[in-house]
Amino acid sequence: MRSTRAALLIAATALTPALLFTAPAFAATSASATPAASTTPVTPTPATACPATSSDPGTPVDEMTEDELRAAIQDILADENAGRGVLREANEALGGTVDAMRAFLETGCRTAQAEDDTVSVFRILGVATQNGDKRVIREVNDLLDARTPEALRAFLETGYALAQTEDDSVAILRILGVATQNGDKAVIRAANDALDAYTPEALSSFRWTGYRLAQAEDDSVYIVRMLTDPDISDAMYDAIQAVLDDGSPEALRHFRTVGQYEIDS
Structure with a gap:
């Protein structure tokens, strides 16, 4: 070295x-x-990653009972890392119809997750700009140009730590x-x-x-x-x-x- x-x-x-x-x-x-x-965190804690199925991985969302749908959404609400967008949409779904709960688990949660991830990425960009961290700034700007849910999540889980290092x-x-x-x-x-x-x-x-x-x-x-x-x-x-x-x-x-x-x- x-x-x-x-x-x-x-x-x-x-x-x-x-x-x-x-x-x-x-x-x-x-x-x-x-x-x-302010200190830039090495690894942020991403907001809750939305499950593709209920807590019972053997039951597809479209086959879940009302009780199973509620339990799956309550699991998301119980996660201390859940972001505001996910919490908002989860609570709305929980107070709605069976179809609304099912739609939240199938698509709505991931859409809300992308919203929360975008907020996290903008916060990272603000700190990086203040600190003059060129690699993080470049990666975030590329990410925001694409802004796909998968890219946002990958950056928060692994890419940010590598760029910050x-x-x-x-x-x-x-x-x-x-x-x-x-x-x-x-x-x-x-x-x-x-x-x-x-x-x-x-x-x-x-x-x-x-x-x-x-x-x-x-x-x-x-x-x-x-x-x-x-x-x-x-x-x-x-x-x-x-x-x-x-x-x-x-x-x-x-x-x-x-x-x-x-x-x-």
Whole structure:
């Protein structure tokens, strides 16, 4: 893995926006390699997949009794992952005629399922757009152009996780490129561990949790070293003590990338 990573790292670093490298060479870059946004789930929980038959797989829907039809619909309603469209249509069918219940199980449930899946996909697109996740964005747009129930379900069940894994790995390679330039040892170590594991869970965990904590460790080390400067001003010394007392990842990052340059020397 690491033997091929050098080439990928060079490519990813080249793709990193120029603003990431505008700070002085001895300082951390002023922008994160990933946008600040809500964590993108690795694997969403798709709304209920509609059954083709009742809970008794040996009974075709068109041969089910009224009691069997009701039981099948109640099973769908009991699923905690059922989406709003499925719940709405299931309740309407349950309050209707035998023919309405049968129609729901045969076709209506899958139509409602496609509605719920479309909502889920649009939510994914919104987060991916916020995060700049190009593979997910491309796959979702292709999916919405086709918009077949089967394609929507396949994306939610398997395709999204695969696309998100690719985007997470690209983001981590960019993080690694910036960290290597800045000599941020904790970030480099944690990024390499995530890339060595290369599971959706490990990549997502580092991108949305581990990176922030590792960067805070490196920022803290950087700031503490500033105290060893024999020519440090009183204002800088006081500002460093204040940010170290705060100790939050956000305060450390801001001081390293912005705040220190605003202190009168």
